[in-house]
Amino acid sequence: MRSIEDHDLFPSTPGKVKIERTNMLNRQFYRCFASTSTMFVWALFLIALTASYLSFQSFVDPKNRHYPISWGGLNWEKQVRTSAQIRESRQRGMSVLVTGAAGFVGSHVSLALKKRGDGVVGLDNFNDYYDPSLKRARKSLLNENGIFVVEGDINDARLLAKLFDVVAFSHVMHLAAQAGVRYAMKNPGSYIHSNIAGLVTLLETCKAAVPQPSFVWASSSSVYGLNEKVPFSESDQTDQPASLYAATKKSGEEITHTYNHIYGLSVTGLRFFTVYGPWGRPDMAYFSFTRNILQGKPITVYRGKNRADLARDFTFIDDIVKGCLGSLDTSGKSTGTGGKKRGPAPYRIFNLGNTSPVTVPTLVSILERHLKVKAKKNFVDMPGNGDVPFTHANISLARSELGYKPSTDLQTGLKKFVKWYLSYYGYHHNGKSVN
Numbered sequence: 001m002r003s004i005e006d007h008d009l010f011p012s013t014p015g016k017v018k019i020e021r022t023n024m025l026n027r028q029f030y031r032c033f034a035s036t037s038t039m040f041v042w043a044l045f046l047i048a049l050t051a052s053y054l055s056f057q058s059f060v061d062p063k064n065r066h067y068p069i070s071w072g073g074l075n076w077e078k079q080v081r082t083s084a085q086i087r088e089s090r091q092r093g094m095s096v097l098v099t100g101a102a103g104f105v106g107s108h109v110s111l112a113l114k115k116r117g118d119g120v121v122g123l124d125n126f127n128d129y130y131d132p133s134l135k136r137a138r139k140s141l142l143n144e145n146g147i148f149v150v151e152g153d154i155n156d157a158r159l160l161a162k163l164f165d166v167v168a169f170s171h172v173m174h175l176a177a178q179a180g181v182r183y184a185m186k187n188p189g190s191y192i193h194s195n196i197a198g199l200v201t202l203l204e205t206c207k208a209a210v211p212q213p214s215f216v217w218a219s220s221s222s223v224y225g226l227n228e229k230v231p232f233s234e235s236d237q238t239d240q241p242a243s244l245y246a247a248t249k250k251s252g253e254e255i256t257h258t259y260n261h262i263y264g265l266s267v268t269g270l271r272f273f274t275v276y277g278p279w280g281r282p283d284m285a286y287f288s289f290t291r292n293i294l295q296g297k298p299i300t301v302y303r304g305k306n307r308a309d310l311a312r313d314f315t316f317i318d319d320i321v322k323g324c325l326g327s328l329d330t331s332g333k334s335t336g337t338g339g340k341k342r343g344p345a346p347y348r349i350f351n352l353g354n355t356s357p358v359t360v361p362t363l364v365s366i367l368e369r370h371l372k373v374k375a376k377k378n379f380v381d382m383p384g385n386g387d388v389p390f391t392h393a394n395i396s397l398a399r400s401e402l403g404y405k406p407s408t409d410l411q412t413g414l415k416k417f418v419k420w421y422l423s424y425y426g427y428h429h430n431g432k433s434v435n
């Protein structure tokens, strides 16, 4: 019988020098492992390995994850129930769980639902991706209008289960997400956490709920990625995302499809096109440009290939809200019960855009006019960080199915935004802050 010899350790690299080196390394290895201090280091290494395994487990199994419990109790349940109540005079009203309710689109949609008499419960984790004080101010506005906003994360499966225990939501309007195209290069994990893991945790809750709610959620125009066919139609290919953000939204469309297919969940995905307006997101260009222009700071305007201007199908928030409400109203019922599909349920995707793209320099000149201040512009080449050169929505499908009809042009919408901005941040009309 053949014994194991040194050269068996290096079957493809024979040679005496290597064999001697191996012996030496082995001796060093055993000496090293045997010493007490090194044993201590090994013990630390094993502990670290176990800890990282456990944290990986908790990443893949949301039930193992621990979230601070700032919810629960009789009073909390009462607030949730009251907020979800449909006004008596409202015919065929709905009770809606709005995720991301302290966000830009979420706060507007919540207010619009409440205004027409539907029941609304908000959910938001108040993260600090942008100034959380703006989210708190939106929350106060919702509170004043009788909407309770639960503070919690969509990854918290126990909280979600509790919410569905307390209220049999007829609809979920899922607007919580890690937004922003360029930030995905800085913090990729947050996109996976919210847009993938959080989405799945929420869908798991919806699928198990009795009755199952109808699910309407925010996808994004960014799924069109490098698509060059204009205008962008829902049937166009969306397999060339230009950013991780876009990839997570596209994944969301496919993940929701599986829940529709397997569990009979009614799903409507809305591809929003660069939504802007009062109470907007400070990370977006129209908002940060306004801030910088008023503070006399320069703004950076990106340009595409051959110095071509970038363009967006900027869509005003009020139009988007109408599209969201139209989607909820036409969503159709989920068919599953007890986690089992009982028949086919609707699966729909709609573009919610404005159908008239405007270039970024034109956006800047409209702002300059409304603010009565000249911008200090630095034109730079698009830095290849996830941006696409243009977006342009074909909205015929949303028009025919949802009655969606955007009616605000960029000039009018930005006027409303600037009015809000000046008042919210305490500016006089000469551009000086009163704070």
Ligand SMILES: O=C(O)[C@H]1O[C@H](OP(=O)(O)OP(=O)(O)OC[C@H]2O[C@@H](n3ccc(=O)[nH]c3=O)[C@H](O)[C@@H]2O)[C@H](O)[C@@H](O)[C@H]1O
Residues within 6 Å of the ligand: 179, 180, 181, 219, 220, 221, 222, 272, 273, 274, 275, 283, 284, 285, 286, 300, 301, 302, 303, 310, 311, 312, 360, 387
């Ligand atoms: O439709 C969407 O699905 C997405 O819309 C939005 O993304 P975008 O269309 O990229 O909006 P936004 O950042 O306002 O940049 C607008 C333009 O200004 C240019 N831009 C931007 C910043 C800057 O400093 N300079 C600049 O020229 C920039 O190159 C771009 O051409 C949402 O943020 C995103 O969450 C998602 O919802």
